[in-house]
Every structure is written in C-alpha cells, then in structure tokens.
Amino acid sequence: MGLFNKHSEIIREASLFRRNCAQVFDLLGYRSFAFIYDSPQDSAAIMRSLTNKRILLGVTGGIAAYKSAELTRMLVKAGAEVRVAMTPSAIEFITPLTMQALSGQRVHLDLLDADAEAGMGHIELARWADLIVVAPATADFIARMTHGQADDLLTTVVLASTAPIAIAPAMNQAMWADDITQNNLEALQNRSINVWGPASGKQACGDVGPGRMIEPQEIADRCIGVFNTTRLTGLKILITGGPTQEAIDPVRFISNYSSGKMAFALAAEAAEAGAQVTLVSGPVHLTTPDRVSRIDVKSAEQMLDAVMDHVAGTDIFIGVAAVADYRPVAPEEQKIKKTKNTMTLPLVKNPDIISRVATLSSAPVVIGFAAETENIEANAKEKLQSKGLDLVFANLAAETFNSNDASVIALSRQSQQTLGPGSKRSIARLMLDLIAEHFEKKTIPTEA
Ligand code: C5P
DSSP: HHHSSHHHHHHHHHHHHHHHHHHHHHHHTGGGGGGOOHHHHHHHHHTTTTTTTTTEEEEEEEEHHHHHHHHHHHHHHTEEEEEEEEEGGGTTTSHHHHHHHSSSOBBBOOOHHHHHHHHHHHHHHHOOOOOOEEEEHHHHHHHHHHHHOSSSHHHHHHHHHOOOOOEEEEOOHHHSSSHHHHHHHHHHHHTOOOEOOOOOEEEEOOEEEEEEEOOOHHHHHHHHHHOOOOOTTTTTEEEEEEEEOEEEEEEOOOOOOOOSSHHHHHHHHHHTTTTTTEEEEOOOOOOOOEEEEEEOOHHHHHHHHHHHHHHHSEEEEEEEOOOOOOSSSSSSSSSOOOSSSSSOEEEEEEEOOHHHHHHHHHHHHHEEEEEEOHHHHHHHHHHHTTTTOOEEEEEEEHHHOOOEEEEEEEEEOOEEEEEEEEEEEEHHHHHHHHHHHHHHHEEEEEOO
C-alpha cells in the first residue's frame, strides 16, 4: 500500500526513546518510575499502535510469569485485544484471576474444558490471533513446541495457528546454554518463530548469565514492530453512511437510493489500516466490516445524536451518509388513510450533521461528500466553504448510488484531483491516502 510511513517512524522513534530512558532509569535504579517519563506525544503514539490487533499471550511456568501481568497491561494500553492462555505450571506462579482482570477476558486454561471450548474453542482461538507471544517460554515449553507436541492448550493453539509466533525464553543460564535447548531454538528459528531475548544478568536462582526474560516493555515494543503501522494506525475515525428514513406515519417514510457501499468500503479499509472506526449507519443491507463498531440509526435526528455521542476524541470525521434534507413536521401516530385525492405533507429542514461537527470547538478533520446531478465542481466548492470542510469528494449521484464502482473529484482549498474510476474498495484506499495527508498537514506543525 502507498499509505503510511511517517506514523510508523514516529512510533518506532517513540519506542526507542522510551527504551533508552528505561535503560538510564534502570542504571539509576529507578525502574518503578517507568511510566512517568512518557511525553504526551510518545504515549499517544504508543497507546494506539496496537489498535485492532488481537494478541494471544501464552504464559508458561517460570518465575518470570509475574512479569506477564505487566506485559498484558502494556499491550492493552497500546490498544490490543489480549487473550491469555496459561499452562498448568504457569498458574503455580501467577493466578488466572490476575490475568483475567488485566486482559478483561476469561483466561484459556484447559484443552478439555467443555465450557471454555463452547465460548471460544482452541481452533477458533488459533484463528483469532494476529500474533501469539509466549512470555515467559520455559525450556520445557520450547522443547514441546519444537517437536509439535500438542499435549496442552497452549502447544495445541501454537500448532494450529498460522499467525506470527514469538517466544521470550526464560530459564536458568545452564539450561539455556545446553545443546538441547540451543538445537531446539535453532529448529524453531528455522521455522520463522521469533525468539526475543533472553537477557543476561542475575537470575532468581542466584546464577549470573543469559536466561532472564527480556523486560515487558521490550516485548511490547517488539509486538508493535511485528505489525505494519500505517499513517492511520490508532486514529479514531467516525463515519456516517447510508440513507436516512424520515417517518411519515408508522408504515411510511421519506428516503433516498443510497446503498451505504461507499461508507462501508471506507470503514473496512480504514479498519484494515489500523484505525479505530465507528460507523453510524442508516438502514442498509450490508455486513459490518471486521473490527468496525457499528451504530444503526434510522432518521437524521437519530444520526445526529449518535454522532454527537461518539465524536469526542475523534481525529477524522467522514460524512458519507445521504442524509434526508427534510422530514415531515409531525409524523402521524396512525396510518394515514387515502381519503383525499391530493394531500400536502409539511416538511421541516433536518439538522446538517457535518456542519455541526465542523463547528465544534475541538473539531476533527472533516471530510464531506457531494453527490450531484449537475455542476459537480461548483457545487462541491460551495459545500467545502459553506460547511467548513477540509476535503470534499464529489461525483454524479446517478453513477454512484447503489453501484459497486465510483469515480470522484477530490477538492480541497488548495488542490483538486480525480480518483478512479475503480471499485469502491480501491477508491476508498485512495481517498484514505488523501485524508491521511490532510490530517497530517492540519495536525503536525511544520518547522518554521
Ligand atoms: O448538503 P448536501 O446533502 O449535499 O451535503 C452532502 C454532505 O453533507 C455529505 O457529506 C453528507 O453526509 C453531509 N450532510 C450531513 N447532514 C445533512 C446533510 C448532509 O451531514 N443534513
């Protein structure tokens, strides 16, 4: 994809900075202050860098298991959805209740637990994960994993998953140095398993040497590094889509031909690029894209309420919905009977949702759409000004409504270009490229 290098650089820089600080504080003996020196910018980048990512944390039975609690907290803080699987010996070191409280999810313990399997079975869990991290990984676990043994839940899930896998070994230095362990690790690395660490130093048993699990912060940073971050990673994006329906009486309404396809394509692509997407949708016949939070509404007023309820903290607002311009002044409580030859329906103007968002005191970057039947450019320019938009995508209503394809003119105060024709998914990717550019221009100050 063409999107997205700068944001990932910021995240990497921030991680590096944080690691360097951690080392200095370590040297000074102030490790417990690890979180105090986050600058607001760093923590914002770090906090969002695992948005939409599903991480399965495997915990095996070593003394370093107590650090898995901190790791869980960090991954959750970085935006990941975390599930924890523990081996029977791990629960001798740290309780499943602790891990459940920190991950917010029931801990996976037993391959043969019918109840747990009914919730999310081991194969489902293996498919669910975008990344499996085993921390700490004991010598025994590494041996069983190397030989494809599937004799507990964690080894079974690891064997059944096609997701990237990383292990953070933790063991006594002599066990680490043993040829058997080293051969097992070589075999795992040849199968593209990531081996993170171990660190060297004083061990719980009193020995000194390699075998300490690397710090939770370093494991969390490496998890971030597994995924391609994009310019949209972690941004909060609110999208409206579909038509609205304005009630005339209990069985009739005013609406339009909007299918919602463009909004759903944008939501799907933005979520894929790592954004945290909320989609406020009018009545449509479309499936909610993976990792998109959807709120269903009918009328313009309901859409406005849903938008206002969710707009706080939004980075980018995209108004794709074909909101009905007018609604009946007072919908009838009973079905209107056809007693007269003609009838008049008094209408009142609906609130302009996008303009309301654009005039908020801490308004996000605001993107609008203009579906026109004539004078596309002139009408789009007028909307850009009158509604206070940062960018507007304009096209011919007849060509776009209910179609799988689109071709649009992108208009901002500084530039104009044509995107497409192409499928709505491919146009959505191009639109998000432009949107990311505008977001950066508006929010990242240029050097004087
Ligand atoms: O005024 P018009 O409907 O042509 O403007 C289109 C743009 O304004 C779209 O982005 C649409 O989602 C938004 N809009 C809105 N609330 C309205 C009318 C339009 O958010 N009541």
